[in-house]
Amino acid sequence: MIPFSLLEAVRGLDDWIVVSHEKPDGDTLGCGSAISAVLGSMGKRVCWIGRDPLPRLYSFLSESGIYSTAQPGEVRSSLGDGPVGWFFVDSSDITRAMDHLPRGPEDRVVNVDHHGDNGLFGDVNWVDPSFAATGEMLANLFKREGVRVSSPVATDLYVAMVTDTGFFRFSSVTPRTLETAAFLLSKGVDHSFVDDAINRSMDERILHLWGKALCRVRSAAGGAVLVSWLDQDDFVECGCDPSATEGLVNLIFSTPEGLMAALVTRSGGDLSRVSLRTRGGVSARAIAARFGGGGHERAAGFRLKESPEEGARMLLAELARDAVRLPSDR
Known part of the structure; x- marks a missing residue:
C-alpha cells in the first residue's frame, strides 16, 4: 500500500x-x-x-x-x-x-x-x-x-x-x-x-572485457555453480569502466544446468564486488547475507576482501557445497 x-x-x-x-x-x-x-x-x-x-x-x-x-x-x-x-x-x-x-x-x-x-x-x-x-x-x-x-x-x-x-x-x-x-x-x-x-550498446572494448570473463568461467557441482572474475588490470587494458559489466553475470548464468552464478570484479579500491544470480529455489539474498550483503531472492550482491581471482576460487568451492545440500530433484 x-x-x-x-x-x-x-x-x-x-x-x-x-x-x-x-x-x-x-x-x-x-x-x-x-x-x-x-x-x-x-x-x-x-x-x-x-x-x-x-x-x-x-x-x-x-x-x-x-x-x-x-x-x-x-x-x-x-x-x-x-x-x-x-x-x-x-x-x-x-x-x-x-x-x-x-x-x-x-x-x-x-x-x-x-x-x-x-x-x-x-x-x-x-x-x-x-x-x-x-x-x-x-x-x-x-x-x-x-x-x-x-x-x-x-x-x-x-x-x-x-x-x-x-x-x-x-x-x-x-x-x-x-x-x-x-x-x-x-x-x-x-x-x-x-x-x-x-x-546493442557494446563496443569492441566491452566485447574484449566480456571475453576475458567468459574465458575464465569455471563450474562445479555438475555445472550447477558458475563463477568468473575480472581484476582492475582487465578494466585498464580494455579501456572500460565498472559499468561495462552490467548484464555480464546474466550471460554467465545462461547454461541450462546453472543454479548459481557469480561474477567477482575489482575496478579500483581495496574490495572486490560480487554479483550473484540464482534460480531453482536457491536464495541469492540468503547467500549474500552470509557475506554481509543483500538484495533480491534471485539477484544479490556483496563485497569480499579477497582479490577477484582468489574470491572466485573461494566462491566456487563455497557455492559448490551449497549445491550439494540441495534436494536431488532440483
Missing part, C-alpha cells in the same frame, strides 16, 4: 535531492530520472545525485543532464537552510548511496524500494518486494494519483522495469508487471528504441 505520508511529503516540500545507489543500474537510474522529472514538473527544485558516474549506456534518460556525483553535503548546503526532501530510489540501505546522510533538522527522507532486506531507513518508507522493480512501483503510484506521465518519463520507468526483469524473463515478473509495462507503452514508449539502447 502506498503510504499517504509519501504523497504528503512530496506536496509539502519544495526542494528535493533524488538519490540513486552506487554502481547504478537501470532501475535506480530510470527511477531517479523519472522522479526528478515529475518533481520538476510540479515546480520543485531538484538535484539528482549518486556515488558513481552515470554509465554512458543510460545517457538517453530524460534527466541524465542533471545527474551529479557531487558530495551529498555540498548539494545539501547549496539548497539553503530550509527543509529538504531526500528521495532514495531502489536503495536497500543509505550506505549503498553515501557514507553519511547530511540531513537538516527539518529534512524528510523518503525511501521507495522493492528489496526485501530494506533497512526502512526513511521517515517515509514504501518498500514492497512483490514488485519486480522499483520502476514498477513508481509507475503504479503515478497512475493511481493521476500524475501526468509524459513519453520521456514513461521511457525512464520502462527502462527501470526491463533492466531489473531481464526484459521480462525473470521469475519476479507478475501479471501486474506486464500490465504496468502496457500502461507505459500506451504513454509512448518505443520498445525497439529501448531494446537497441540497452542490448
Whole structure:
C-alpha cells in the first residue's frame, strides 16, 4: 500500500535531492530520472545525485543532464537552510548511496524500494518486494494519483522495469508487471528504441572485457555453480569502466544446468564486488547475507576482501557445497 505520508511529503516540500545507489543500474537510474522529472514538473527544485558516474549506456534518460556525483553535503548546503526532501530510489540501505546522510533538522527522507532486506531507513518508507522493480512501483503510484506521465518519463520507468526483469524473463515478473509495462507503452514508449539502447550498446572494448570473463568461467557441482572474475588490470587494458559489466553475470548464468552464478570484479579500491544470480529455489539474498550483503531472492550482491581471482576460487568451492545440500530433484 502506498503510504499517504509519501504523497504528503512530496506536496509539502519544495526542494528535493533524488538519490540513486552506487554502481547504478537501470532501475535506480530510470527511477531517479523519472522522479526528478515529475518533481520538476510540479515546480520543485531538484538535484539528482549518486556515488558513481552515470554509465554512458543510460545517457538517453530524460534527466541524465542533471545527474551529479557531487558530495551529498555540498548539494545539501547549496539548497539553503530550509527543509529538504531526500528521495532514495531502489536503495536497500543509505550506505549503498553515501557514507553519511547530511540531513537538516527539518529534512524528510523518503525511501521507495522493492528489496526485501530494506533497512526502512526513511521517515517515509514504501518498500514492497512483490514488485519486480522499483520502476514498477513508481509507475503504479503515478497512475493511481493521476500524475501526468509524459513519453520521456514513461521511457525512464520502462527502462527501470526491463533492466531489473531481464526484459521480462525473470521469475519476479507478475501479471501486474506486464500490465504496468502496457500502461507505459500506451504513454509512448518505443520498445525497439529501448531494446537497441540497452542490448546493442557494446563496443569492441566491452566485447574484449566480456571475453576475458567468459574465458575464465569455471563450474562445479555438475555445472550447477558458475563463477568468473575480472581484476582492475582487465578494466585498464580494455579501456572500460565498472559499468561495462552490467548484464555480464546474466550471460554467465545462461547454461541450462546453472543454479548459481557469480561474477567477482575489482575496478579500483581495496574490495572486490560480487554479483550473484540464482534460480531453482536457491536464495541469492540468503547467500549474500552470509557475506554481509543483500538484495533480491534471485539477484544479490556483496563485497569480499579477497582479490577477484582468489574470491572466485573461494566462491566456487563455497557455492559448490551449497549445491550439494540441495534436494536431488532440483
